[in-house]
Amino acid sequence: ETGVTQTPRHLVMGMTNKKSLKCEQHLGHNAMYWYKQSAKKPLELMFVYSLEERVENNSVPSRFSPECPNSSHLFLHLHTLQPEDSALYLCASSQDLSFSGNTIYFGEGSWLTVV
Amino acid sequence: KNEVEQSPQNLTAQEGEFITINCSYSVGISALHWLQQHPGGGIVSLFMLSSGKKKHGRLIATINIQEKHSSLHITASHPRDSAVYICAVAWGGAQKLVFGQGTRLTINP
Numbered sequence: 749e750t751g752v753t754q755t756p757r758h759l760v761m762g763m764t765n766k767k768s769l770k771c772e773q774h775l776g777h778n779a780m781y782w783y784k785q786s787a788k789k790p791l792e793l794m795f796v797y798s799l800e801e802r803v804e805n806n807s808v809p810s811r812f813s814p815e816c817p818n819s820s821h822l823f824l825h826l827h828t829l830q831p832e833d834s835a836l837y838l839c840a841s842s843q844d845l846s847f848s849g850n851t852i853y854f855g856e857g858s859w860l861t862v863v
Numbered sequence: 864k865n866e867v868e869q870s871p872q873n874l875t876a877q878e879g880e881f882i883t884i885n886c887s888y889s890v891g892i893s894a895l896h897w898l899q900q901h902p903g904g905g906i907v908s909l910f911m912l913s914s915g916k917k918k919h920g921r922l923i924a925t926i927n928i929q930e931k932h933s934s935l936h937i938t939a940s941h942p943r944d945s946a947v948y949i950c951a952v953a954w955g956g957a958q959k960l961v962f963g964q965g966t967r968l969t970i971n972p
Contacts, residue, residue, distance in 0.1 A: 788964070790867075790961075790962040790963060790964045790965070791949070793960070836904050838906065840906075845958045846953075846956075846958060847893065847894060847896070847953030847957050847958065848893035848913065848953050848957035849894070851911055852951075854898075854907070856905040857905060857906075
């Protein structure tokens with residue numbers, strides 16, 4: 749239990765579906781992240797939020813739409829995805845944006861399959 | 864851009880063996896993180912270090928800033944240590960975290 753909870757753990761969706769991934773952190777952290785992990789590739793940063801404000805969008809296609817309604821919750825809205833978007837999506841949080849003094853805490857991840 | 868390379872990519876050993884996983888990076892960093900990813904996907908932070916050596920139980924992490932190199936050691940390895948171990952470096956004002964590709968460790972009983 750890392751204090752970061754992701755739902756659902758597994759999701760299968762068609763290319764025309766709309767679905768959302770949810771992340772909740774109970775650590776009082778100010779920064780939250782979405783990462784994508786594809787097979788045999790390093791983690792790729794998708795989005796960064798600090799104090800509910802998006803501070804980085806790492807050239808992610810618009811079919812991925814993040815939302816941060818408050819500092820404890822982060823969503824990733826998915827629509828018209830492609831099969832190559834199938835991957836493990838990981839949410840993470842840290843006290844602030846600095847990684848030189850702060851540990852990063854990850855959720856268990858959401859396994860997404862696009863059919 | 865910081866390049867992070869881990870070696871080996873895959874490692875299989877017998878229970879009880881001493882394990883070493885290496886991480887090299889190309890640009891000066893603020894800190895280095897070692898992470899453990901379980902088969903189910905969840906990732907746990909093991910160490911964060913910017914110099915010297917840290918120890919937690921059977922795990923030891925070292926970093927050589929001049930050589931731009933870090934090692935993760937596991938003593939008296941156990942099958943429950945089987946996981947993917949990921950090195951990540953903080954640079955760019957410490958607000959960028961770049962990940963290695965991971966080392967898949969399998970410990971056989």
